[in-house]
Amino acid sequence: MKCFVFIFLFFSAISSNAQEDKIFKVASDSVSFKSADDKIVFGGTLSKPVGKKSFPTLVMVSGTGKQDRNGTMAGHKIFEQIATYLAEHGIAMLRTDDRGVGKTSGIYETATTGDFAKDALAAVAYLKSRKDIESGKIGLMGHSEGGAAISIAAAESEDVKFLVSIAGLAMSGLDAQLKQNADIVAASSLPDYDKKRSNEINAIMFKTAFRYASSDSLEMKLNHAYQQWKVKDDAYFKTLNIQFDHFRFPIYNYVQNSKGPWYRYFIQYDASKTIAKIKVPILAINGDNDLMVAAEDNLANWKNYALVGGNKNVTTAKIPGLNHLMLPCKTCDNAEISKIQSGFSKEALTLIKDWIYKMISDKRKHQ
Structure with a gap:
């Protein structure tokens, strides 16, 4: 997110399936697809677990600022780390270059959060066109402003089956x-x-x-x-x-x-009205030292705004000691990020993986 100046720790009871603890080899393929109006060509990478026929798939949606498909920020390839871990544990992920970056065309500077939501839905449509992807198991993962973009996308399309917010925005602009x-x-x-x-x-x-x-x-x-x-x-x-x-x-x-x-x-973005329209399961995770997207306020909003629309299927978690990129920090300001040696929180990755499998398992029980 942009700036212009110079609650507890809660984990739902999430049980992991022993079958999903298996480590898979990862196949990462370069892919290309177009926007709904054919004006933008997206370049991305689809990481899948090798040898697994049925798996959920996530689309990664970045936050503010032009980013490549790997989410390279201050030397950390955040999105690549997430995609690799999830694919190793049986969950596929599609991550793309932002508009005007890498293999993706278009102009980033003239795009809005609403446009980024459309980009996410274009990625979902592409995944649905593939025979190796199950359309009923496609979800969105959003970081920072990406939390707003995935909210808009899920509020507008029934093709999105679940949401994962990592330091994702759930406040109005x-x-x-x-x-x-x-x-x-x-x-x-x-x-x-x-x-x-x-x-x-x-x-x-x-x-x-x-x-x-x-x-x-x-x-x-x-x-x-x-x-x-x-x-x-x-x-x-x-x-x-x-x-x-x-x-x-x-x-x-x-x-x-x-x-x-x-x-x-x-x-003018109104998070309360948007999130109230979301009817699918939501997982929202924040670090408690996030100076960009305040953990307590945003996590509370994910729950409360969804509940207004009747959606009770929201899990939130605040993890101690993490900054906006879900990295362990001390000063937790932007200047420190390039000095941090550790990668994306393993605790957060495990939580995401376990929640996705529990969510899918619960869905099967109610079908």
Whole structure:
């Protein structure tokens, strides 16, 4: 997810099937398919367990920022690690390059979260066209903003049979911006008076962007809101009797980004209405040290919003000591990620694998 500033641990009783503890060889094949309107060609990798005829399949949906099919972030190939582990344990995964990356065409910068949901459904449609994939066992896995994208996709299509959220967003766009940036500010080394100023201007700008997201006057309204705050803030800073003011809000960059289609769509995204439409099983996992997608708030929303729509089949887990990429961390900020030697949490991988098999087993019992 993007930012603009410089609950317990719960596991449902998930029993693993001894048959699924078998380690399979992995076949990873390059694949290509088109969007529903034939305008975009997707390049990806389908990883499958060798020698297994029946298996569930996941489509990986990335978070904010152009990413390759392996989910390469700060030296960590997060999606490749997940796909390899799951395929070794009998679960297939399709992961693709984002729009404008690698073998995938299209322009990432003009796409919205809604477009990424359509991309996920294009991947589902491709899997359904293959004879080696069971259409009744296709689910989506979303990371970060990908949590919103898979929610939109599942709310719109009955082809999606289950969801797995890893640090996935289950907050509305405005709330997510406010919470994410407040958490980043709180964890920063800024003096208290600059933390106060950061939270104040962030709230003003985010709420203004939300109010005028559909308006042609958005740029003017944002600049006006900033100038009004700046006058008051300059007067406030003088009362502090501090010689130099080091605080800067990136007003130009923020306004330019806010004018784009992605931000206009995202700031208006309503997670409560979207998730209430989802009728399939959901697993949501977060690390408790995630500064980008707050664990407690988002995990609670997955459950509560789904319940509003009558969906009680939601399992949530908060795993201690993990950051936004589900890596073990100490400072847990973005600067630390490239220094972390460990890979994606084995605890999270095991939980995902066991939940998928239990979910499929429960579904069979009720058929």
